[in-house]
Amino acid sequence: MLVLHDYFRSGASHRVRIALHLKDLEFTQASHHLRRGEQRAQDYLSLNPQGLVPTLVHDNLVVTQSLAIMEYLDETFPQTRQLLPPNAADRARVRSLSGVIAADTHPLNNLRILSYLEKNLGLPEEDRNAWCRRWLKESFEALEVHLSDGRSGHFCHGDEPTMADACLAPQMLSAKRFGFDMAPFANVTRVANNAAELGAFKLAEPMRQPDAE
Ligand SMILES: N[C@@H](CCC(=O)N[C@@H](CS)C(=O)NCC(=O)O)C(=O)O
The missing domain is CATH 1.20.1050.10 (Glutathione S-transferase Yfyf (Class Pi); Chain A, domain 2)
Incomplete structure (x- = not known):
């Protein structure tokens, strides 16, 4: 199961949403309202100590940083569209x-x-x-x-x-x-x-x- 912690206006989250949709992967979203400071709530900091979105949770694995998340998705789900070329x-x-x-x-x-x-x-x-x-x-x-x-x-x-x-x-x-x-x-x-x-x-x-x- 893939859960994306994001916020609708976040550009870094937007990247990962594009990647998930390009790869046609099912995911759920957990929103953190940045203007209300929800990204700095203690339970979210335990996932992402930087207090930034996005964070991807894949089963029990937590991945932070949008570029790392996109590369992780590409390597973990190679059967769908690749976001990085083969050579x-x-x-x-x-x-x-x-x-x-x-x-x-x-x-x-x-x-x-x-x-x-x-x-x-x-x-x-x-x-x-x-x-x-x-x-x-x-x-x-x-x-x-x-x-x-x-x-x-x-x-x-x-x-x-x-x-x-x-x-x-x-x-x-x-x-x-x-x-x-x-x-x-x-x-x-x-x-x-x-x-x-x-x-x-x-x-x-x-x-x-x-x-x-
Ligand atoms: N390098 C990080 C950047 C993450 C980032 O800057 N996220 C912004 C939203 S686009 C954020 O959470 N900002 C919260 C804040 O500034 O307090 C990534 O690519 O994931």
């Missing part, structure tokens, strides 16, 4: 694209960073949004170069959706939320639009989740 060079590229987003972009605009900028450093909303756009720009510029190297197709890597597309979709929503102009990033926008057409991506959308409000 090492292709896998490296998918991990690299995923890392641009999950390691170097998303952490700079997640809730705890934005709360710190607001509450500890006193930055008004306009400046917080400018901060987010600043880091989005760097990442999307790099991604646009990556996606122009001839190895992308209908999706980030070739013509099958991978873990990189699962990372990109929530980042596109963040870009929208922070008023970031995607016009200069034609390749990023193209592959993200292609992914958004897939049923798995639609099912994983924040506003379609049971805890959406």
Whole structure:
């Protein structure tokens, strides 16, 4: 049995929901309301000591960190669609694209960073949004170069959706939320639009989740 601890607006959770749907795996969801601080409740911290979502519980096994969860799902359920390609060079590229987003972009605009900028450093909303756009720009510029190297197709890597597309979709929503102009990033926008057409991506959308409000 697979239980995903998540929150509808969480980008990192959104990635894992996409992965689960792409792999056509059945799962249940346990929501933790981030704005109410439920991710820091003691019983949740015993699953995820960082107090972050997502966390996957597979029977008695607890897996944290969205990239690790997606790779775990791929290795544990190899009979369904693979999120990582079969050869090492292709896998490296998918991990690299995923890392641009999950390691170097998303952490700079997640809730705890934005709360710190607001509450500890006193930055008004306009400046917080400018901060987010600043880091989005760097990442999307790099991604646009990556996606122009001839190895992308209908999706980030070739013509099958991978873990990189699962990372990109929530980042596109963040870009929208922070008023970031995607016009200069034609390749990023193209592959993200292609992914958004897939049923798995639609099912994983924040506003379609049971805890959406
Ligand atoms: N690197 C982690 C990031 C997890 C993360 O930042 N989760 C955010 C939501 S997208 C969170 O739980 N934030 C709660 C908080 O900031 O207090 C992963 O990929 O799973």
